[in-house]
Every structure is written in structure tokens, then in C-alpha cells.
Amino acid sequence: MYARLDDQSQLDFTGKIVIPKNILFCTAYQLNRNLMLSKKVKIKSRPQLEIANNQVRCSHGVSSGTLNEDQIAFLRSHGLSDNQAKWQLAKAFMMAPLSEMDLHSKIKLAAEKELLREANV
Numbered sequence: 001m002y003a004r005l006d007d008q009s010q011l012d013f014t015g016k017i018v019i020p021k022n023i024l025f026c027t028a029y030q031l032n033r034n035l036m037l038s039k040k041v042k043i044k045s046r047p048q049l050e051i052a053n054n055q056v057r058c059s060h061g062v063s064s065g066t067l068n069e070d071q072i073a074f075l076r077s078h079g080l081s082d083n084q085a086k087w088q089l090a091k092a093f094m095m096a097p098l099s100e101m102d103l104h105s106k107i108k109l110a111a112e113k114e115l116l117r118e119a120n121v
Helices: 069-077 080-099 105-118
Strands: 002-005 010-019 029-034 042-051 057-065
Touching: 002 010, 002 080, 010 029, 010 057, 029 042, 029 080, 042 057, 069 080, 080 105
Parallel strands: 002 029, 010 042, 029 057
Antiparallel strands: none
């Protein structure tokens, strides 16, 4: 799950992967990435793994952070305004999960358009 949070947004994420004893040789991965665009944002992330055998490949991860000031400065040095630089970085963050999906191009374009419409940096 990717989340972009601004203003006084709050996120409470609990994700759980359950692998019963009779399920062998499966792979599961859980990821929660959060982009914080305000110092007032509050995030609680609790990824959980419940694995009843050792014949599986499972992992989980959480990362939360702000826009990188060095990246903003780099984009500004190439002619972008502060807001344009922040927008480009936030857009790249939001597009990352779409690039990992194997979607038909029309579906992918519609999803990208919706993400961009909702984003305000």
C-alpha cells in the first residue's frame, strides 16, 4: 500500500499475512510506503506475519518519510519552481506501484490519470 498524506491526515494501517501449516512453498510480501507532506501527519503502521511452517518465503516492510530536500534542490537547479519540484517527486512516488503492475495499457493510463487528478502538492 502506498499513501500520500498531507495537512492533518491520519493513517492507521494493519496488514496481516497468514500462512497456515498446510500451505507450503508459497511466497508473500507486504509493503506499506507513506509519503508525508506535512509535519502534522500521523501514521500508525502494523505489518504482521503469521506463518505456521518454514517452507515459505514471506517478508514485510514499512517506510514513511518526507520529500528529499536534495532532490527538490536538484530539480529547482534545472528550472522548476519549488511547487513544481515537489509535484514531480510526489507524482513519481504515486506512480511507482503502477509501474510494478502488469496491467493493460488503457487500465494503467486510467489509473495514472485518476492519481494525478486527486494529487495536489
